[in-house]
Amino acid sequence: MSADDLFGLASAAVLPGWLILILAPRGHWVWLDRIPALIIPFGLSALYTGLILAHFARAEGGGFGSIAQVRALFASDYGLLAGWVHYLAFDLMIGAVMAGQMDKMGLSRLSQAPLLALIFLFGPLGAFLIWAAQGSLRLLGKGGAA
Amino acid sequence: MTYSARQLWLLTALSTAMMAVGLIWAMFETRQFQETLVWVKPFKFALSLAVFFATLALAFDRLSDGEQGKTKWPIVIAVMASAFWLEMLYISAQAAQGTASHFAVDTPFHSVMYSLMGLGAVCLVLGAGLIGWAMLRDSAAKLHEDLRLGIGVGFILSTVLTLITAFTLGGNGGHFVGTPPVGAAVIPFFGWSGSVGDLRPSHFFALHAMQAVPLLAWMVQGRASARAWIIGGSLGYTALTLALFAQALMGLPLMRL
Numbered sequence: 001m002s003a004d005d006l007f008g009l010a011s012a013a014v015l016p017g018w019l020i021l022i023l024a025p026r027g028h029w030v031w032l033d034r035i036p037a038l039i040i041p042f043g044l045s046a047l048y049t050g051l052i053l054a055h056f057a058r059a060e061g062g063g064f065g066s067i068a069q070v071r072a073l074f075a076s077d078y079g080l081l082a083g084w085v086h087y088l089a090f091d092l093m094i095g096a097v098m099a100g101q102m103d104k105m106g107l108s109r110l111s112q113a114p115l116l117a118l119i120f121l122f123g124p125l126g127a128f129l130i131w132a133a134q135g136s137l138r139l140l141g142k143g144g145a146a
Numbered sequence: 147m148t149y150s151a152r153q154l155w156l157l158t159a160l161s162t163a164m165m166a167v168g169l170i171w172a173m174f175e176t177r178q179f180q181e182t183l184v185w186v187k188p189f190k191f192a193l194s195l196a197v198f199f200a201t202l203a204l205a206f207d208r209l210s211d212g213e214q215g216k217t218k219w220p221i222v223i224a225v226m227a228s229a230f231w232l233e234m235l236y237i238s239a240q241a242a243q244g245t246a247s248h249f250a251v252d253t254p255f256h257s258v259m260y261s262l263m264g265l266g267a268v269c270l271v272l273g274a275g276l277i278g279w280a281m282l283r284d285s286a287a288k289l290h291e292d293l294r295l296g297i298g299v300g301f302i303l304s305t306v307l308t309l310i311t312a313f314t315l316g317g318n319g320g321h322f323v324g325t326p327p328v329g330a331a332v333i334p335f336f337g338w339s340g341s342v343g344d345l346r347p348s349h350f351f352a353l354h355a356m357q358a359v360p361l362l363a364w365m366v367q368g369r370a371s372a373r374a375w376i377i378g379g380s381l382g383y384t385a386l387t388l389a390l391f392a393q394a395l396m397g398l399p400l401m402r403l
Contacts, residue, residue: 106152110224111160114231125167132163133156140200142147142155 003077010047010085013040017092018120021099022113037096044089051082091123098130105134148211150219154203157223157230161199164192164234177244181329182337187247188238194353195230198270201356202277205297209277210286226273229266236263249320264316268309274356275305292372296363299380300356307352307387314391315345324397331403340403347400348391351383358383 017036055078063069074080102112118126168189175185240247250256278301323343331340338344366375
């Protein structure tokens with residue numbers, strides 16, 4: 001498969017996971033909860049594993065030590081694809097973890113939806129908001145589980 | 147804690163989290179819109195909403211359990227939460243693009259969003275009014291009778307005055323009555339004009355009736371003259387807000403700088 005085909009496949013694969021996290025009932029069916037928490041991230045992690053092993057060492061001047069080295073890792077389409085799949089897999093997995101935390105906070109599903117969408121689009125920004133909200137809830141003395 | 151009380155505290159916490167986002171944004175932002183760094187507006191709205199929801203949550207906590215458990219509250223608070231997200235996300239997204247959120251009508255999308263923000267703001271202040279109304283009617287509320295009166299009157303007064311000032315502000319096409327010279331002095335932190343009429347001070351005072359009147363009631367509660375203080379204070383506060391409103395409409399700044 002070409003890098004473009006795999007890109008389309010991986011991007012399409014996360015959508016059902018995000019739809020389940022945002023819209024589906026939670027905590028009723030274990031298999032449904034596991035689609036975003038485990039099954040899709042597991043599949044994407046497998047794809048990443050193959051891509052990174054086959055392409056990491058091919059990048060001329062690639063490494064983790066400087067912006068120039070990291071840019072070199074992403075210079076080829078397959079290297080860039082591996083990085084993208086990394087985002088997709090980990091953002092979805094973190095989305096599932098944060099959904100569980102927001103349930104513990106007692107946050108309505110209505111307010112969970114935009115926060116999950118923010119994790120989908122800008123991963124750490126959404127996670128930061130949820131953690132900051134947890135922290136301020138604790139400072140307000142309302143931090144206990146709902 | 148009831149479900150509805152918890153949602154109000156969570157909205158307070160989310161507003162505070164949005165303030166934290168604004169402060170971190172400030173460390174990296176260099177772009178300005180209308181002579182102000184673009185992170186400032188989302189930060190000010192987050193601060194305002196944090197104070198707003200904290201005030202509502204504090205009051206709601208004191209309603210009787212029977213009142214708090216009524217089925218209308220989860221619906222009212224869901225509408226307010228939707229409005230909160232609409233306002234915060236749109237204001238932040240527009241600021242991140244270095245452009246206007248309020249008064250932006252250059253494309254059909256911006257125009258619709260501006261109208262929706264107006265609707266959202268109306269929902270927020272009407273929610274405060276409903277909690278104020280419930281407070282006035284809830285004789286089993288867990289607070290002093292005088293404070294109950296102050297919260298009820300303050301919230302309803304805030305709703306009415308805010309609707310008047312904010313609708314005028316919205317219909318004005320901008321904050322100003324008159325055109326401030328480029329680089330003209332503004333009142334620190336608030337950013338209100340020091341040279342021409344600015345409708346934001348009266349909007350600010352209108353909104354904060356919901357803290358001012360309950361605070362007065364809290365200070366005088368238990369005195370024989372408490373009710374007179376609360377009613378008199380509310381009338382005085384209304385007069386002050388309307389005077390600032392008239393001042394702005396006449397094109398005069400709050401203070402000439």
